Amino acid sequence: MAKRLSVVLAAVALVLTLVPSVSAAPGRDPFAGLWKATDYDGSSMTLAISGGGAHRILVYYDNGCSSCTPQGIPVYGVGPGSVSGPNLDAVFHLFAGPGATAPSKYEQLFIAHDGTLVAPCGSSCDPSLPDLVWHRAGL
Secondary structure (H helix, E strand, O other): HHHHHHHHHHHHHHHHHOOOOOOOOOOOOOOEEEEEEEOOOOOEEEEEEEOOOOEEEEEEEEEEEOOOOOOOEEEEEEEEEEEOOOEEEEEEEEEEEOOOOOEEEEEEEEEEEEOOOEOOHHHHOOOOOOOOOEEOOOO
16 A cells, blocks of 8 residues: 555656646646645545646545545545546546545546636535535635
8 A cells, every 4th residue: 555655646746747837827728737626525635637638637635535434534546637628527546545435446527617627526426516616726
């Protein structure tokens, strides 16, 4: 598990060095950059998106995934994304600590909307929950 975590952290560091600066991202690319959101359980989530055109690389971090363990546990994810118009379809390969029930693979749609990313709940959670809205970090 320690080796897997170090690989994920190395991937996060690599992607963060490739992500354009937040000040350069708005207006040019609706996806690339560093994003923040608050999960339904109140935990903080961070998303780094790099790449261009139709192909992206995403790195995800949730500091306390309560759907993975009752007490919450950090979860990391990395995976490719595909852009079509305002939509970014991503597939994350998730990594969590021992005893966690996080799926090993998770699909999520992000929709670029007015400088934010909207993540519909979809079939992965309670459909009565509102969409999650991601905001650029630092803005």
